[in-house]
Amino acid sequence: MKIFKKKNYGQIYTAPLMFWITVFFVIPILIIFVFSFLKKSYTGGVLPQFSLDAYGALANPQFVKVVLKTLFISIVASIFTVLLAIPTSYYIARSKYKDILLFLIIIPFWTNFLIRIYAWIAILGNNGFVNNFLINIGLIEEHVQLLYNQWAVIIVIVYAYLPFAILPLYSTIEKFDFSLLEAARDLGATKFQSIMKVMIPNIKPGITTAVLFTFIPAFGNYAIPEIVGGKDSVMVGNIIANQLRVVRNWPLSASISVVLTVLTTIGVLLFVQLNKSKTDEIRKIKEDV
Amino acid sequence: MNRILNLIPTKKASFYFFIITMLFFYAPLFILIVFSFNSSKNISWAGFSLKWYKELFFNSSSLWNSFGNTIIVALTSAIVSTVIGTLGAIGIYWYKFKFKKYIEIVSYLPLILPEIIIGVSLLIFFSGIKLQLGLFTIFLAHVTFNLPYVLLIVMARLSEFDYSILEAAYDLGAREIDTLLKVIIPMSLPGIISGFLIAVTLSLDDFVITFFVTGPGSSTLPLHIYSMIRFGVSPVINALSVVLIAGSIILAISSKGLYKYMFSK
Numbered sequence: 001m002k003i004f005k006k007k008n009y010g011q012i013y014t015a016p017l018m019f020w021i022t023v024f025f026v027i028p029i030l031i032i033f034v035f036s037f038l039k040k041s042y043t044g045g046v047l048p049q050f051s052l053d054a055y056g057a058l059a060n061p062q063f064v065k066v067v068l069k070t071l072f073i074s075i076v077a078s079i080f081t082v083l084l085a086i087p088t089s090y091y092i093a094r095s096k097y098k099d100i101l102l103f104l105i106i107i108p109f110w111t112n113f114l115i116r117i118y119a120w121i122a123i124l125g126n127n128g129f130v131n132n133f134l135i136n137i138g139l140i141e142e143h144v145q146l147l148y149n150q151w152a153v154i155i156v157i158v159y160a161y162l163p164f165a166i167l168p169l170y171s172t173i174e175k176f177d178f179s180l181l182e183a184a185r186d187l188g189a190t191k192f193q194s195i196m197k198v199m200i201p202n203i204k205p206g207i208t209t210a211v212l213f214t215f216i217p218a219f220g221n222y223a224i225p226e227i228v229g230g231k232d233s234v235m236v237g238n239i240i241a242n243q244l245r246v247v248r249n250w251p252l253s254a255s256i257s258v259v260l261t262v263l264t265t266i267g268v269l270l271f272v273q274l275n276k277s278k279t280d281e282i283r284k285i286k287e288d289v
Numbered sequence: 290m291n292r293i294l295n296l297i298p299t300k301k302a303s304f305y306f307f308i309i310t311m312l313f314f315y316a317p318l319f320i321l322i323v324f325s326f327n328s329s330k331n332i333s334w335a336g337f338s339l340k341w342y343k344e345l346f347f348n349s350s351s352l353w354n355s356f357g358n359t360i361i362v363a364l365t366s367a368i369v370s371t372v373i374g375t376l377g378a379i380g381i382y383w384y385k386f387k388f389k390k391y392i393e394i395v396s397y398l399p400l401i402l403p404e405i406i407i408g409v410s411l412l413i414f415f416s417g418i419k420l421q422l423g424l425f426t427i428f429l430a431h432v433t434f435n436l437p438y439v440l441l442i443v444m445a446r447l448s449e450f451d452y453s454i455l456e457a458a459y460d461l462g463a464r465e466i467d468t469l470l471k472v473i474i475p476m477s478l479p480g481i482i483s484g485f486l487i488a489v490t491l492s493l494d495d496f497v498i499t500f501f502v503t504g505p506g507s508s509t510l511p512l513h514i515y516s517m518i519r520f521g522v523s524p525v526i527n528a529l530s531v532v533l534i535a536g537s538i539i540l541a542i543s544s545k546g547l548y549k550y551m552f553s554k
Contacts, residue, residue, distance in 0.1 A: 008386070009465055010380045010383070010384025010385060011380075011384075011386045012380070013379050013380025013384065014376070014380035014384075014386065014389075014392055016372075016373045016377070017373050017376065017380070017392065017436065018377075020373055020432065020433065020436065021395055022395075024411065024414075024429055024430075024432070024433040025433055026395055027414065028410035028414035029406070029410050031410065031413055031414055031417060032406075032410045032413060045416075084310055084313075087303040088306050088310040090299075091303035091304055091307040101307075104311065104314075105310075108314045110490075110534070110537035110538065110541055111534050112493075112494055112510070112511060112514065112533055114496055114514045114518065115321070115526070115530045115533060116317070118514065118518050118526055118530070119317030119318060119320065119321050119530070120317060121518065122317075122320060122324065123316075127331050129324075159317075162313075166310075195299065216401060217403070220403020220404065222404070222405045222408075222497050227515075227518060237403065240405055244409055244412070244413075250413065253409060254409075257405075257406050260403060261403075261406055264401065264402065264403060
């Protein structure tokens with residue numbers, strides 16, 4: 001229940017927020033948008049002339065390849081994450097020790113983000129744990145390059161964002177009425193059918209959130225491919241940073257940022273919409289019953 | 290196919306997945322901890338030693354300097370974002386005003402945009418207004434990305450709020466400022482404190498945005514760790530990791546204890 005009284009107090013309460021978000025978020029984003037339509041200056045920065053050069057450069061097959069690679073890495077990582085997250089959160093939701101198990105999921109993520117990435121360098125590196133172990137047991141003789149490729153990037157992305165997939169999935173699975181599964185079995189469904197046709201549609205909102213929480217940070221990722229990636233795993237985020245800081249082509253960096261922003265927003269909206277209509281359908285069927 | 294899948298006992302299968310997840314989560318940390326006590330620089334065991342801890346505590350002044358910067362930025366940015374975010378949440382939740390729709394939509398956008406976009410746009414903005422890059426710009430950036438989280442958490446708390454208590458306060462003649470300080474803030478304190486803690490955590494952990502808006506000489510701990518990683522695997526990072534893991538577990542448990550102590554009767 002909300003009562004709207006004494007209207008100008010709302011303005012006072014939100015004035016600092018309004019100021020901060022406008023100055024430090026909206027204006028910078030608008031500046032990027034404007035810069036993406038300007039000509040680049042050779043000293044870094046932009047010249048005040050309209051130009052579509054920065055968008056023309058996006059048609060470059062090299063860049064299209066990077067976008068496709070970014071899509072590939074984020075989709076594969078999201079699939080692995082959700083496939084691992086669903087049974088894990090199912091187990092936690094059905095366990096007697098929910099609180100403790102959830103706590104165990106969260107603890108590793110109190111550690112610094114970069115330390116967590118570094119741990120994987122210590123494991124997969126040429127002098128890392130896996131290589132040393134395999135050499136010691138005599139399976140390989142020389143170091144095998146496990147780092148600095150797209151699979152290392154995918155593993156670390158899964159590692160970094162798995163808890164963000166487990167938590168929303170857990171909270172929807174926990175609310176799921178497990179007697180529905182028994183009902184399905186009684187009506188002649190196989191175990192597999194009862195899970196696929198009864199449980200999965202019911203936990204769809206959780207799956208949506210889990211996918212979004214993995215896909216969004218993966219798609220715009222910068223740090224992970226920068227640290228454990230190689231030539232085959234340059235992602236859109238790396239190109240933006242490189243154009244800005246190294247090549248100093250600000251309009252190009254800006255235009256790629258605009259494209260990334262638009263793609264992410266469209267992706268989020270589409271996905272939410274798609275799932276909304278499906279969950280609405282389920283709700284309708286439930287109401288009809 | 291269906292028949293084969295049917296033979297899998299669901300509970301047991303999900304247990305194996307849970308174990309895989311646990312191994313996946315803990316094995317890396319376990320390896321870091323074990324090898325922080327290794328006397329050799331390589332990741333093969335050569336005997337117990339505390340030399341990396343000695344190196345960390347007595348021979349890494351620039352690291353501790355960055356650590357100090359991180360704490361300063363985390364505390365100041367969390368305080369500012371908690372104040373602005375709490376007031377904003379109260380305003381958005383209970384009042385109608387001009388541009389309400391704008392602020393509602395725009396405040397949550399930083400949540401879905403990739404971090405790098407915020408970093409790049411702020412860097413271009415700061416260099417546009419000729420602001421010297423350094424700790425102050427890092428502080429500004431951190432407040433910006435903390436705000437949506439504080440807003441979300443405080444709003445969630447306000448939605449559990451019984452509005453009739455506010456009406457009672459107004460009926461008894463309380464002024465707006467009294468209601469704010471004596472009713473709204475004390476009653477939503479758990480939400481405000483969680484918002485503050487989340488803001489501190491996010492700020493301590495941030496690498497990407499900080500990386501863009503930092504200037505020469507003002508490093509934070511994540512930036513320092515990044516440059517150490519660039520130099521190659523060093524057991525000092527292992528020792529640092531163990532100290533940080535232990536520190537954050539102690540901090541989390543004690544803040545949870547404090548929280549319970551304050552809000553349970």
